Each structure stands twice: as C-alpha cells, then as structure tokens.
Amino acid sequence: MISDKSLSEYIKGIPKAELHVHIEGTLEPELMFEFAERNGIKIKYKSVQELREAYNFNNLQEFLDIYYAGASVLLTEQDFFDMTCSYLQKAHSQNVIHAEIFFDPQSHTSRGISFDTVIKGIHRALEDGKTKFGISSKLIPCFLRHLDSDSAMETLKTAGQYKDWITAFGLDSSEKGNPPLKFQKVFDAVREAGFLTVAHAGEEGPAEYVWEAIDVLKVSRIDHGNRSLDDASLVEYLSREKIPLTVCPLSNLKLKVVKDLKKHPLKEMMKRGVMVTINSDDPAYFGGYVGENYMALADSLDLNREEIYQLVQNSFTASFLNDDEKKIMVTKAAEFNFDFNPV
Ligand code: HPA
C-alpha cells in the first residue's frame, strides 16, 4: 500500500491516457455470468468467486486459455457494446481521458461471430464514451500470432472495410515460437492500406523479437517490451528513436514475467531514457485498472510525483493522437499537476 495518501490522490486524479488494454480483458466475471445467462451459454465455473479463484497463472499461455474461454460468452453487438461501456465507465472514474483499445477479431470470427457484430458494438460504445465522459479513443484490432498469416490476411481484408474506425493493427497471443517475422507480409499490407502498426514483443519472447517488430513490422510502439533490457544496443535504440513501450506491471506480475514488482524493469528503462507508459492489459484478470497499475509500481519502485507526471506525459506523447490533440491533453495534465496542493 502507498503510505503517501497525496501520491495516491495524485495518481487517481491526474488526466491520463491508456494505450494497452484488450477490451476482452476488461470483461469482469459478474458481466461474464450475466452475458452467459442471457445468451444461454454454460460457464464451467459455478460462481463469480470460483471463476476469480481460477485466475492464477504460471505463464502467458495459461492466461490465454482462460481469456479465450471467457470471451466465448460474447455473442451479440449488445454484448460488445455493454462490455466496452463498462470499461469506459471504469476508465473515466480513474480520469483516463484517452484510450487506445485492442480487440481480437479472430477469437470471435472463429466462433461464428461476424467482424461487423464485434466492431459495431465496440465502436458504438466508444462514441457514447466520447459524448458521456469526453473520452477520446483509437481502435486497434490485433492478429492472433498462434494462428497462421493467411488467417491474419483474411482478417485484414474484412477489417480494412472499417478504415474510418481503425487506427492501427497489432499482434498478440502466444509469443514464444511465433516471431514477428511470421507476419511480415500481413504487416506490409497493413501499412500499404494506410494503418499504423504495433506488436506485443519481449513479454515472454526474447529481445530479438523486439528488434524484429521494429525492423520487419515497422511498429510505432512495442507492447510490453520487458526483455529489451537484455540488449543494451536495443535499449539505446529505443531511447534514441523514441519508440515507446506500453508496460503493464500487474500483468507482468500475474503472468510471472517478473517475480516481484520490486524487480520490475520500468524504473531502469526510464533511467536509460526509454519512453515508457503504464497500462492495464487485461484488468479484469490481473487485479487492477490503469490506476491500480500506477499505484502498485509507485509503491514497489518508490516512484515520486515527478516520475508519475513523466509517465502520464509519456502516455499522451506515445499515443496516436495528432499533435494538437496531444498538446491539449498534456496541458490538462500540466494544469492538474500545477494545481495539486495536498493538505
Ligand atoms: N500478451 C499477449 N496476448 C495477449 C495479452 C498479453 O499480455 N493479453 C491479451 N492477449
């Protein structure tokens, strides 16, 4: 627990952006049971409590198995709408003013749910979030890297019809044995179609995968990137080229990417000039939304207010907003920072 009450109030209150959150990972057990009931789907756990107790993972794959099973209760546009609204409400309560949101089309189309159903539900909620809470957003479909590149290409063809609603494409799921190189052709096509690219890399996979994501997939950001510290020349490159990392501390802890948050690499990355940001990844599964992620790291790495402020500024700088939009949001954070006078 953070003993400095003012620091926790600062973290909660400061306007911030979240750049790494999988919308399917925001599906809380209560909502999962509600959707299962209204859709006539059976869940293998008897209660919310029993389901939560299953959230103990030894690695990424153990999590992914439960995460894809959880997503199988999502059938209708209304389900995707409700799930996204629920995330936005939570994000708003933590003063998130901009969110860049991942979703996994193939985990739904493989179950017979159309891409249109998925994106229409999510998009409508994002529009509502803008009106109701003033939260701006970007949408990033991710290719599942455990599937083949033909399936990714097919997904791109379908998704490409929603150009106005999509900013970038990403790469997620089982990292080991599925290097960025496997998706070279798909990402070439993504960029030719005018989209930006990001990729999960260096979460469980080696620093070499981070290099590949940069060199081959030409990503604008690396999702996670923990293992970058294994390679000094990579750290130097990330720092010099200002390639941001979207770091997810509670995810790293729950998936045993780090043994202990006190040993989390974020502070070392900051010291070495890397543009790092703090994010929640799959908050319903990892025990906290973005605010709790800031809080947990501030506590375990002894981050001070200046460091938190830097991380919040990074969250806007590293976003896919245009320069004018970034300026407005950075100013909002700066005003909060200036006005913050704890008693
Ligand atoms: N890593 C890879 N794939 C994912 C994750 C993650 O942390 N969360 C949801 N899909």
Ligand code: ZN
């Ligand atoms: Zn992720």
